[in-house]
Amino acid sequence: MALQSPIMNLMVAAARKAARGLVRDFGEVEQLQVSKKGVSDFVTTADLKAEKTLVAELNKARPGYGFLLEEGGVRAGTDPHFRWIVDPLDGTLNFMHGIPHFAISIGLERDGEIVAGVIYQPVGDEMFLAEKGQGAWLNNRRLRVSARRLPEESLFATGIPFKDRPGHDEFLAQCRAVMAVSAGIRRQGSAALDLAYVAAGRYEGYWETRIHAWDMAAGILLVREAGGFVTDLAGGSTMLESGDIVAANQQMHPILLDLLAKAKP
Ligand code: 2AM
Numbered sequence: 001m002a003l004q005s006p007i008m009n010l011m012v013a014a015a016r017k018a019a020r021g022l023v024r025d026f027g028e029v030e031q032l033q034v035s036k037k038g039v040s041d042f043v044t045t046a047d048l049k050a051e052k053t054l055v056a057e058l059n060k061a062r063p064g065y066g067f068l069l070e071e072g073g074v075r076a077g078t079d080p081h082f083r084w085i086v087d088p089l090d091g092t093l094n095f096m097h098g099i100p101h102f103a104i105s106i107g108l109e110r111d112g113e114i115v116a117g118v119i120y121q122p123v124g125d126e127m128f129l130a131e132k133g134q135g136a137w138l139n140n141r142r143l144r145v146s147a148r149r150l151p152e153e154s155l156f157a158t159g160i161p162f163k164d165r166p167g168h169d170e171f172l173a174q175c176r177a178v179m180a181v182s183a184g185i186r187r188q189g190s191a192a193l194d195l196a197y198v199a200a201g202r203y204e205g206y207w208e209t210r211i212h213a214w215d216m217a218a219g220i221l222l223v224r225e226a227g228g229f230v231t232d233l234a235g236g237s238t239m240l241e242s243g244d245i246v247a248a249n250q251q252m253h254p255i256l257l258d259l260l261a262k263a264k265p
Pocket residue numbers: 087089090091092093158159160161162165189190191192208210211212215
């Protein structure tokens with residue numbers, strides 16, 4: 001592994017341990033297709049177990065740090081400076097449907113700034129790592145955002161607001177605007193992996209609205225450490241609070257911001 005600091009080693013070990021349980025449970029999902037309710041309860045349990053493992057592992061090594069957890073919410077720590085931001089299973093709907101595109105995301109915040117991030121896709125064994133000032137990595141390979149400069153050659157990722165949430169008309173307008181100028185749009189169902197893929201140069205850009213801090217904390221650092229730009233929809237830095245995020249390489253970031261700003265339902 002290219003990034004070898006104690007904190008990275010801890011985050012990687014915690015992610016691998018929680019992933020073993022998730023992969024085992026993922027293998028069971030296909031057996032459970034008989035009842036939809038059965039699958040959803042099973043996945044909720046898998047998700048909670050993974051979160052418990054992550055909390056236990058991280059807490060063992062850094063007992064004072066607080067947590068912001070997708071399932072467990074805020075857990076205050078005794079150290080006021082550090083906080084883990086954890087999504088134990090990003091891409092839950094994929095997991096539930098037997099689609100192997102899901103990940104564990106762990107971000108570490110120091111005084112409000114993300115300083116370390118791990119996104120682990122266990123089925124493909126892709127470990128995305130970033131540490132502030134140390135670059136972004138996929139397993140042992142240093143990552144760099146894509147060098148494509150033309151929208152018509154660029155591939156963008158996004159996410160669709162869940163059915164019981166607002167924002168569908170805005171989303172459709174945004175898609176129309178991006179579709180009209182780009183090579184294509186992907187909607188793969190894991191915000192954490194969408195960001196990791198921007199860092200890896202697979203997508204030129206990604207945007208989504210109304211998501212959560214745990215979906216994006218680690219991914220924000222990955223994209224920035226790979227040389228990309230990350231802002232909210234207004235070009236500011238309220239992503240974690242607003243839930244709106246635009247991430248892209250240097251050339252596509254202003255273009256994507258402009259397209260989204262002009263897209264009106
Ligand atoms: P999850 O799988 O942990 O639920 C899909 O667009 C991505 O956004 C996933 O990473 C999903 O996380 C996340 N997400 C969180 N809240 C969402 C919402 N209200 N609507 C759509 N996606 C949401």
